[in-house]
Amino acid sequence: MIEVTGLAKKFKTKRGTVEAVRGIDLTVRPGEIVGFLGPNGAGKTTTLRMLTTLLEPSGGTATVAGADLLRQPGEVRKRIGYVAQTGGTDGACTVSEELITQAELYRLGGAEARERCSKLLVQLDLAGLEDRFVKTLSGGQKRRLDIALGLVHSPRLVFLDEPTTGLDPQSRAYLWTHVRRLRDDLNTTVFLTTHYLDEADALCDRILIIDFGRIVAEGSPEELKHRISGDLVTIELNGDRDPAVALAALDGIEGVRDKTVHGRILRVNVDAGGQQLMGIMRTLDAAGVPIASIQLARPTLDDVFLTLTGRSLRDDSPSPGADQANQEAAGDEGAQSQSGTATGSAR
Numbered sequence: 001m002i003e004v005t006g007l008a009k010k011f012k013t014k015r016g017t018v019e020a021v022r023g024i025d026l027t028v029r030p031g032e033i034v035g036f037l038g039p040n041g042a043g044k045t046t047t048l049r050m051l052t053t054l055l056e057p058s059g060g061t062a063t064v065a066g067a068d069l070l071r072q073p074g075e076v077r078k079r080i081g082y083v084a085q086t087g088g089t090d091g092a093c094t095v096s097e098e099l100i101t102q103a104e105l106y107r108l109g110g111a112e113a114r115e116r117c118s119k120l121l122v123q124l125d126l127a128g129l130e131d132r133f134v135k136t137l138s139g140g141q142k143r144r145l146d147i148a149l150g151l152v153h154s155p156r157l158v159f160l161d162e163p164t165t166g167l168d169p170q171s172r173a174y175l176w177t178h179v180r181r182l183r184d185d186l187n188t189t190v191f192l193t194t195h196y197l198d199e200a201d202a203l204c205d206r207i208l209i210i211d212f213g214r215i216v217a218e219g220s221p222e223e224l225k226h227r228i229s230g231d232l233v234t235i236e237l238n239g240d241r242d243p244a245v246a247l248a249a250l251d252g253i254e255g256v257r258d259k260t261v262h263g264r265i266l267r268v269n270v271d272a273g274g275q276q277l278m279g280i281m282r283t284l285d286a287a288g289v290p291i292a293s294i295q296l297a298r299p300t301l302d303d304v305f306l307t308l309t310g311r312s313l314r315d316d317s318p319s320p321g322a323d324q325a326n327q328e329a330a331g332d333e334g335a336q337s338q339s340g341t342a343t344g345s346a347r
């Protein structure tokens with residue numbers, strides 16, 4: 001559905017050149033929900049704007065929904081939907097006015113447009129809100145309308161830029177349900193960006209982690225977490241048995257990567273904790289090591305990001321080695337990089 005090779009974007013600013021995207025390769029298969037996860041300023045929106053023909057790449061090639069990005073931009077625009085980071089609705093219009101206008105832009109006729117719009121209203125749980133002014137909608141309702149606008153022409157591939165940023169946790173989870181439905185019920189391929197770890201984890205079949213314009217890791221959420229750190233089993237020993245006995249007992253267990261002792265706490269890094277937990281307990285029991293408690297923790301995507309970049313995605317702070325021009329340009333042109341309308345490509 002998407003095939004990208006060496007895609008790059010440099011912005012010339014007063015303070016110098018900003019390399020927003022530094023030659024990325026990626027593939028998205030039909031029917032997948034793929035997430036582009038990275039901190040603010042990583043290059044997510046710039047990539048999306050290139051793939052939706054809104055921004056000319058400085059280098060690289062791409063095929064999007066079967067059309068060549070550079071040679072057939074019109075075809076690409078017809079086949080995709082795009083929901084911009086800031087949405088594209090007009091507060092002074094009603095919900096149905098927005099939808100019908102969008103349908104007309106895609107040259108759907110009167111009856112067809114009305115039918116399509118009422119279907120979308122149901123699909124995105126907006127039925128009953130037809131005559132409401134957009135400015136009176138809640139954040140979650142407005143975001144669902146943004147998505148409905150991106151789907152008016154029934155695209156096989158839809159790009160969502162930070163679909164849930166700014167929404168409360170309940171509306172976010174609700175929106176995830178709708179994004180999953182796009183894949184499950186309509187077989188739509190979804191390429192979304194996010195800086196939320198939980199969103200990438202809960203929603204995406206596959207994640208590409210982007211940092212400073214480069215893809216630093218790729219895989220399913222499980223693969224990524226597993227590849228980096230395995231699982232962590234923390235065992236609190238009981239009584240005064242020498243922890244060395246426990247360590248020695250665990251030596252023979254396959255899949256145990258690493259063991260450390262801190263006082264009476266034993267930390268064991270294993271390949272697959274869920275499967276090995278029982279083996280570990282039995283082995284310790286057989287060796288006569290009494291256990292006070294045992295805990296299994298899975299690594300999070302944040303551990304993955306931390307391992308790869310040396311900083312946490314949670315604090316979302318720029319790395320100490322960040323390129324100065326990149327940092328400063330964020331203030332300069334940030335607004336422009338986030339502009340665009342829902343399916344801005346079509347307008």
Ligand SMILES: Nc1ncnc2c1ncn2[C@@H]1O[C@H](COP(=O)(O)OP(=O)(O)O)[C@@H](O)[C@H]1O
Pocket residue numbers: 011012013018019020038039040041042043044045046047326327329330331333334336337
């Ligand atoms: N129009 C522009 N002019 C100059 N710099 C830009 C422009 N758009 C984006 N950038 C810079 O490119 C980098 C990536 O931005 P962006 O793609 O918006 O990141 P993200 O969406 O991941 O937060 C940032 O350093 C940003 O300041």
Ligand SMILES: [Mg+2]
Pocket residue numbers: 044045046085161162
């Ligand atoms: Mg962005």
